[in-house]
Amino acid sequence: MSAFTDPPKESFRLGMLIYDTRYRSMTIQIVALIAFLAGAAWLVNNAANNLAALGKPLQFSFLWEPSGYDINQRLIEYNSQSPHIRAAFVGLINTLIIAVMGCTTATILGVVIGVLRLSKNWLVSKLMTVYIETFRNVPVLLWIVFTMAIFIETMPAPREFRSGAATMKLFDSVAFTNRGFYIPEPLFSNSLGNIDVFGIFKISNDLLAVIAVLVVSFLLQRAVKRRADKIQEATGIRPVTWWQRVGLMFIPIVVLLYVLGFHLGYPELKGFNFKGGIHLRNSLISLWIALSLYTAAFIAEAVRAGIMAVSKGQSEAAFALGLTASQTMNLVILPQALRVIIPPLISQYLNLTKNSSLAIAVGYMDITGTLAGITLNQTGREMETLILLMLVYLTISLSISSVMNWYNNAVKLKER
Amino acid sequence: MSDVAYVRTEMVPEKAPPASQVGPIKWVRENLFPDIPNSVLTILALYFLYLALSALLPWIFHSAVHANSLNECREIIREAYGPDAVGACWGVIVDRWHQLLFGFYPQDMYWRPVTAFVLLLVALSPVLFSQVPRKMLMFTAVYPFIMYFLLWGGSIWLPLSVMFGFVLAPISHKIVAPLAGNLAGVIAGFAVPILWWGLAAGPVAEYLHSVAPVGIEYIESAKFGGFMLSITIGITGIALSLPLGIVLALGRRSDLLIIKSLSIGFIEFIRGVPLITLLFVASTLLNYFLPPGTTFDIILRVMIMVTLFSAAYMAEVIRGGLAALPKGQYEAADALGLDYWKAQRLIIMPQALKISIPGIVGTFIGLFKDTTLVSIIGLMDPLGLSNAIRADQAWNGILWELYAFIAAMFWIVCFSMSRYSMYLERKLQTDHR
Structure with a gap:
């Protein structure tokens, strides 16, 4: 005789959709889905009706019409006859430039400041606290316009270089003016020419060659280091390799630069402005400085929290092993703190990239300034431009976070 | 010896x-x-x-405090401290403080935002400090309507009839629940107020106003500006983003697949785009998504966008707090036989919110700082006003004093918020260290 009996078969009643926990979650989800779809449909329907009434239905063909405006900072060929889509692309490149520059300097500054804030030196740690609290508690937009104002108000105008009221710095190679910085540009007398990428933009072959040589020599010197490590592990004697590694790192690139005929093109004062060299506009510089300083304050706090999360026993053990203070920091504390630091660091990188959209306040032509600024005003296509803009930022954000998450997974503690 | x-x-x-x-x-x-x-x-x-x-x-x-223009200011400084002296010209703040604080709000009406601000402190006190009598929370609940009435003005019947919607919710629940069961009561509690706001609140307020015209002068949103605008947007965003963030965080941790994916989609979308794009949406696009002919106020639109924006960040902060709770807490709540909402309200949320206090206050500070972005879409927040003041002949070219004043004001508010969060953390600390 079986002790188990089938549960009595209940007939399904409509009330069970709500009162029976087996079905209730399904009911809630379906109701939520229907409500969401209905809401979305209502919004889309309204938008379609409104846009149709205004005579501008959703279409993106305007992107291929001539833009009719100039962009002062462009890394790829662009003029006012180029289509809007190209203007947006130029803006995207500018956004990426400021994001990469900003993230790099903010990381360096942030790590230094975060470590210094924990320093035993009273004056230095107090100064760093003041720095962090000042920058964190004032809006970034204010910092951006403030830095821009400093550049415009306190730097000399180019004509003052003519009268001798201002001089170029660093052996007459760099000029700091209120229109921006003029720095020497790299030139190649035996240039390899440009490579055309799908006929859209051009990349200098010289640049590619330099990057390739740098990467190869870096990999080669890593290989030398690995070999030395292996020999040390096997025999206990470390072969002297520093001259090999230095040579591998520098000789190929020097040879390449010599072959290409590398020389610097210095900026020169001609007429009322500087000609030649690279012109870093003050919109770029002030945005870069303001974003770096602002984000560095947050990164410094993350670094400090990360270092404090490493237990005290670790540094005591390191001192017991006879490591110096800086060795303890570099070999014991920072590698462990890094695991704690990276997740907030990712979100600071994302914040910096998103904050770079405030470029519009100082007239730096990033993608917000081109696509959602001038293109939007000239074509009156709010819906299309803003959809595109949001998609671009979403793509950038998601790629940054996926790359950094991949890195985070690579360095995080492997637990079994 | x-x-x-x-x-x-x-x-x-x-x-x-x-x-x-x-x-x-x-x-x-x-x-x-x-x-x-x-x-x-x-x-x-x-x-x-x-x-x-x-x-x-x-x-x-070497600063000059009383002056009517930048030139006069420089003259005073030169006379007092020698021909080469460079000094701050605080005259601009003395001359224009009312604009920096209130924007273009009519001068004879300044008592209204000032009263609203004082009442705001009263309404916040029971929330911030537990020593204040709990009965004061009643006032906090009514405060949003008082704030709206004082700042915008107009007929008193509109805020009253909107408030009546909230009164309707428990009443309709009480009436329907005995007749048609608890569930129908809950549904009625949600549906009746929504119907009231959607269909009846406006006409009823208009009718009452025509019968008994009680009210104060209506001030349009274009006149709002200065720190009044920042604080209005900031406080609204703070008050609304916390509950919305809690709901989103719960949605993201929910077992229900559809709710979970909707929450994730919303949070990741908002966190993936800069606030300025959402403000562009508020200023140019939001009206397109509403039935033809509806327009609503730009400040209201900005408030909605700022709230949605910080709610997504808030959700992530609270999700962190929820994830940090030991699993035993959830199991204990289940073992006690609490249902989902009771477990959240009595056991999970108090602990999760306590853990995430620093993050929550950090989000608040970020939100308040982000209110400066509205100057880009043409609203007159302090930063936008600094440009407007410079446009005046008398103060053309003045920069540092305005920036220093604005920065100092933001710094004071944000710094006190972060100190308050530390005080709160200490007060709520229950573990022994």
């Missing part, structure tokens, strides 16, 4: 410790010059301090 050869009967008087081991000298040696790298750092820091102060202090001390 012989005498003990030598016993010291009187002690050698205590010597003062070496000069290098006491007092300020020891402190300086230990904290400023313990070794060579630190000494270098100290000297660098001192040099930097000297540079910064030698640039700032003359500017601050």
Whole structure:
């Protein structure tokens, strides 16, 4: 005789959709889905009706019409006859430039400041606290316009270089003016020419060659280091390799630069402005400085929290092993703190990239300034431009976070 | 017995410790010059301090407070401190403080935002400090309507009839629940107020106003500006983003697939785009998504966008708090037989919110700082007003004083918020360390 009996078969009643926990979650989800779809449909329907009434239905063909405006900072060929889509692309490149520059300097500054804030030196740690609290508690937009104002108000105008009221710095190679910085540009007398990428933009072959040589020599010197490590592990004697590694790192690139005929093109004062060299506009510089300083304050706090999360026993053990203070920091504390630091660091990188959209306040032509600024005003296509803009930022954000998450997974503690 | 050869009967008087081991000298040696790298750092820091102060202090001390224009200001400074003196011109703040605080709000109406601000402090006090009597929370609940009425003005019947919707919710629940069961009561509690707001609130308010016209002068949103605008947007965003963030965080951790994916989609979308794009949407696009002919206020639209934006960040902060709770807490709540909402309300949320206080306040601070972005879409927040003030002939070219004033105001508010969060953390700390 079986002790188990089938549960009595209940007939399904409509009330069970709500009162029976087996079905209730399904009911809630379906109701939520229907409500969401209905809401979305209502919004889309309204938008379609409104846009149709205004005579501008959703279409993106305007992107291929001539833009009719100039962009002062462009890394790829662009003029006012180029289509809007190209203007947006130029803006995207500018956004990426400021994001990469900003993230790099903010990381360096942030790590230094975060470590210094924990320093035993009273004056230095107090100064760093003041720095962090000042920058964190004032809006970034204010910092951006403030830095821009400093550049415009306190730097000399180019004509003052003519009268001798201002001089170029660093052996007459760099000029700091209120229109921006003029720095020497790299030139190649035996240039390899440009490579055309799908006929859209051009990349200098010289640049590619330099990057390739740098990467190869870096990999080669890593290989030398690995070999030395292996020999040390096997025999206990470390072969002297520093001259090999230095040579591998520098000789190929020097040879390449010599072959290409590398020389610097210095900026020169001609007429009322500087000609030649690279012109870093003050919109770029002030945005870069303001974003770096602002984000560095947050990164410094993350670094400090990360270092404090490493237990005290670790540094005591390191001192017991006879490591110096800086060795303890570099070999014991920072590698462990890094695991704690990276997740907030990712979100600071994302914040910096998103904050770079405030470029519009100082007239730096990033993608917000081109696509959602001038293109939007000239074509009156709010819906299309803003959809595109949001998609671009979403793509950038998601790629940054996926790359950094991949890195985070690579360095995080492997637990079994 | 012989005498003990030598016993010291009187002690050698205590010597003062070496000069290098006491007092300020020891402190300086230990904290400023313990070794060579630190000494270098100290000297660098001192040099930097000297540079910064030698640039700032003359500017601050050679300042002119009463002046009607920038030129007059410079004249005063030149007369007082010599021909080359450069000084701060605080005259602009004295002359234009009312604009920086209230924007273009009519001067004879300043009592309204001031009253609203004082009442805001009263309404916040029971939320912030537990010593204040709990009954005051009643006032906090009514405060949003008072704030709306004081700031915008117009007929008193509109905020009253909107408030009546909230009264309708429990009433309709009470009436329907005994008749058609608890569930129908809950549905009625949601549906009746929504119907009231959607269909009846406006006409009823209009009718009451035509019968008994009680109210104060209506001030349109274009007149709002200055810190009043920042605080209005900031407070609304703060008050609304916390509950919305909690709901989103719960949605993201929910087992229900559709709810979970909707929450994730919303949060990741909002966190993936800059606030400025959402403000562009508010200023140019939001009206397209509503039935033809509806327009609603730009400040309201900005508030909605700012709230949605910080709600997504808030959700992530709270999700962190929820994830940090030990699993045993959830299991204990289940074992006690609490249902989902009771478990959340009584066990999970109090702990999760406590863990995430620093993050929550950080999000609030970020939100308040982000209100400056509205100047880009043309609203007159302090930063936008600084441009407007510069556009005036008298103050053309003044920069640092305005920026310093605005920065100082933001700094005070944000710094006090972060200090309050530390106080709250200490007060709520229950573990023994």
